[in-house]
Amino acid sequence: MGKKKAKKAQKIGHHHQHDQSNNIHHHQHDHHQPASSSSNPSHPYIPNAQPLHSSDNQSSSSPVNTDNEHQEAIHFYTVLSAFSLYEIHSFQHIQIRENYFKSLETQHKHILGEKQLQLRFDLQRTAVTCNYNLLRRILPQENTIQNNDGDDELPRQVQIHFPSNVKGSVRVSDDDMEKVHSTIKQLMRDWSDEGRLERQQTYGTIIDELLNFYSEHKTPESRSGIRVLTPGAGLGRLTWEIARLGFASQGNEFSFYMLLTANMILNEVTGKDAFTFYPFLHQNINVLSINDQIKPTTIPDVNPASLSDLLRPHNKAADLSMVAGDFVEVYNDPYYHESFNCVVTCFFIDTGKNIFKYIDTIHKILKPGGLWINLGPLLYHYAEMPNTFSIELTYEEVKQVIQHKNRFNITKERQLDCTYCGNDRSMLSVVYKCMLFTAVKQ
Ligand SMILES: C[S@@+](CC[C@H](N)C(=O)[O-])C[C@H]1O[C@@H](n2cnc3c(N)ncnc32)[C@H](O)[C@@H]1O
Numbered sequence: 001m002g003k004k005k006a007k008k009a010q011k012i013g014h015h016h017q018h019d020q021s022n023n024i025h026h027h028q029h030d031h032h033q034p035a036s037s038s039s040n041p042s043h044p045y046i047p048n049a050q051p052l053h054s055s056d057n058q059s060s061s062s063p064v065n066t067d068n069e070h071q072e073a074i075h076f077y078t079v080l081s082a083f084s085l086y087e088i089h090s091f092q093h094i095q096i097r098e099n100y101f102k103s104l105e106t107q108h109k110h111i112l113g114e115k116q117l118q119l120r121f122d123l124q125r126t127a128v129t130c131n132y133n134l135l136r137r138i139l140p141q142e143n144t145i146q147n148n149d150g151d152d153e154l155p156r157q158v159q160i161h162f163p164s165n166v167k168g169s170v171r172v173s174d175d176d177m178e179k180v181h182s183t184i185k186q187l188m189r190d191w192s193d194e195g196r197l198e199r200q201q202t203y204g205t206i207i208d209e210l211l212n213f214y215s216e217h218k219t220p221e222s223r224s225g226i227r228v229l230t231p232g233a234g235l236g237r238l239t240w241e242i243a244r245l246g247f248a249s250q251g252n253e254f255s256f257y258m259l260l261t262a263n264m265i266l267n268e269v270t271g272k273d274a275f276t277f278y279p280f281l282h283q284n285i286n287v288l289s290i291n292d293q294i295k296p297t298t299i300p301d302v303n304p305a306s307l308s309d310l311l312r313p314h315n316k317a318a319d320l321s322m323v324a325g326d327f328v329e330v331y332n333d334p335y336y337h338e339s340f341n342c343v344v345t346c347f348f349i350d351t352g353k354n355i356f357k358y359i360d361t362i363h364k365i366l367k368p369g370g371l372w373i374n375l376g377p378l379l380y381h382y383a384e385m386p387n388t389f390s391i392e393l394t395y396e397e398v399k400q401v402i403q404h405k406n407r408f409n410i411t412k413e414r415q416l417d418c419t420y421c422g423n424d425r426s427m428l429s430v431v432y433k434c435m436l437f438t439a440v441k442q
Helices: 063-084 086-102 106-112 114-138 174-191 193-213 237-244 256-268 304-314 327-331 355-365 395-406
Strands: 004-006 023-025 227-231 248-253 275-277 297-299 320-325 340-346 366-376 408-418 432-441
Touching: 063 086, 063 114, 063 174, 063 256, 086 114, 086 174, 106 114, 114 174, 114 256, 114 275, 174 193, 174 237, 174 256, 174 297, 193 237, 193 297, 193 340, 193 366, 193 408, 193 432, 227 237, 227 327, 227 355, 237 248, 237 304, 237 320, 237 340, 248 256, 248 327, 256 320, 320 327, 327 355, 340 355, 355 366, 355 395, 366 408, 395 408
Parallel strands: 023 320, 227 248, 227 340, 248 320, 340 366
Antiparallel strands: 004 023, 275 297, 366 432, 408 432
């Protein structure tokens, strides 16, 4: 079991049931090994699977552990830096594209006209600035250097306040910036009107199953005691929706990109449509029209802070929490043994190196008679990573593991088409033939 320690930027969720909600829990992945490459177009749904950090069972005084903590700090500040460098990085990218166009032969340039080309790049730059205005709100104030001119507005270029022991070690790679881009698309999926259909396919289907299983609990008030966990909660919308129905809803997530962004949305935004942004700005290929690339959308489509107001008429306090850390490490703590009525996995079971551990953990934390709802593909995020341990089971084998010694009874199974951060105006569309199943712990 990994050691637990309090961390910065972990105040997520409106209500913490247990002080572990404010802790990051260690896990055993190699910190330097990105869990996925979201730049691979055949894997468009993988957002930000970079683990929090690596760990082992060393005591806090051991040099190994100190080194792990140091690595984790470097990773944390790399994520902050990636957000803060987004505008500069994107401008550089646009400038390179613009220079390529400028270097075209005159007769080719004239076909589209210099004005039209200039307009395209100007529009892209304006959209970058708009996205950056959103991203810089994600950075926790205590980790940034603020200008002290009494102006409430954040400075244009947010500077990260690096502790001396990480300064000089932080490098933002293209992969890190790719994760910022994925975060932007994930904001579309979870919190924009544009993502409504995709959420209906996925979160809507899961919620139908949840309500169906607990159909005797007709009111939010009567669902109070039912504890539901969403591992790999991403930006928290499904966890929030479950809380909105009155369940005691807990999310779990290990990516700093996701945790910081979810924290901003869930704890700091207090109204609808607070931000306008451009989720598909960085898709330069398979674009039909420049208007598709720079189509604005707003977030959030609901006021995240309205949870308590929505539940008050039902005499019900909102019960939403988020636990940061690796799912297997955090929830194998005896504290969580048989503590959940339901576990909901949405695009999650294929994110680990060893699916056996995920299934064992889900079984362990469920109460007898408890429900597991799963929806997602079997993409296996580590599968194509060179020299990386990864177990890739077929769906039939997954079922064998689930049903081993009759520990679970699979009560429902069907396949359904779902997109992930899909862009319906793109010339490329990826549809996952997801497996939806429900299983009851025996
Ligand atoms: C494909 S995304 C799905 C996110 C969300 N459930 C959705 O449907 O939009 C998988 C998420 O699981 C997180 N994740 C992957 N492995 C994890 C682990 N071992 N513990 C906690 N979170 C993990 C990733 O950071 C990522 O946010």
